[in-house]
Amino acid sequence: MKTTPVLLLILLFSCDKPSLTPASLLEKSIEAHDPNNQWPKLNSRFHMSIKRDGQADRYFSVLINNPEGIFEYALQQGDSTVSQGVRHGEYYVSVNDSSNLNYEIKSKFQLTEERTQYLKEVYEYLYGVPMKLKDTGTIIDPAVVEETFNNQSCWVIKVTYDPSTDGETWYFYIDKETFLLAGYRFYFDESKGDGEFIFVEGYESLNGLQLPKLKKWHWNKDSAHFRTDELLKIE
Template sequence: MKKQIPFLLFLVFIQFQSLQAQQETAQQVLEKAIAYHDPNGNWGGLKTTFKVTMTTPERPERVSTIQVDFPKQVFNLTVKQAENTSHFKITNDGCDITLNGSAEFSEEDKEKMRLTCERGNFMKDYYTYLYGLPMKLNDPGTQLNPKVQKKTFKGKEYLVLNVTYDAEVGTDEWYFYFDPSTYAMEVYQFYHDESKNDGEYILLEGIEEINGIKMPKTRAWYVNKDNKYLGTDTLDKI
């Protein structure tokens, strides 16, 4: 007489097989997150203008107007803070910089306000990376950990993707937190050295739709180590 697997054990086995089938890969989670944030695939051909207002403790408000034209590979950034307005235009041919409407400015102002092409390119990468998430996680040089983590952050459970980068792209380690039902990105976090608990986390709230792309309305920045508040970016259409 053949031995039979107990019925309850059989049910457990079937449930285990079903759970395995339901487990998503990191790439599948990323694809669903991109489908939520950029359902029509508009990011790659984006041509638009938007405004970001940054408020930080004990510093004057900074208003940045960002104009991107990805098909022509042109990036314009106008920054107004206190009594000064600086402008960077970044193209494949180089960059143009003005301060208060003039291309002539002192070395003192140049150093104090970081009016350099290096700074302009840094800001281009900064804005196009953060407002291009999660779509930018498909860029070359991005190393997506295939394992999807589940973490509870600020009392809510998330699906979490872990990302590192090729050395020529970046050295920080990032974690991206997605709502398990909608796949909306609600938190991201980075470390220079995770063993030291350095770096920052960013809480995303609200949605501002720019050319059909769901971007975070506000981003509030905090230090990982002690939860110190650093500042908030607020996005607005123009």
């Protein structure tokens, strides 16, 4: 069969165009976020604020020390300096540098192992993606779709987790030009339309590691904005 010029161009284009898979897309996004492989070496304290309508602004810091397995969440609450964290698998809590706390004080400041573990998982995850999508137990959907998210043209990766862990479903929106995350969406139970989505606006560079500067949170059910997180300073 004789190959026409038009058919030849189509064949050349299709052979030249690489197929985009979730694995290749994830690698491109990791390269954009952490080109120098700094995430495993990260040992920094993030000073942050949370602003909610009708509530006082909250200022706090988060320490992530990946080489030594240390995490700490600390904030000033009234006259009290409250800290809770994990060192090498051991939980600790303190108020005004004292760890000798009674039940009433622990309840007042939500100083429980469950709360500390929750904070650790949330902040390590949201600062560690997309790198943490290579963690054991992450199930990545084989399809890559396109979607406009926060007025950005994005590739979308769907991620699920085993019900024995948390069973959540996440969608990660990767900017087509920069391969940085434009944001993410998660559901506790997607059939109910619950959960939240987050717009990422701006990045802060730390030794080449790109960390989200501003995160704007919205409810999935009605798209209403309810919270803004800002990274103020890194030490």
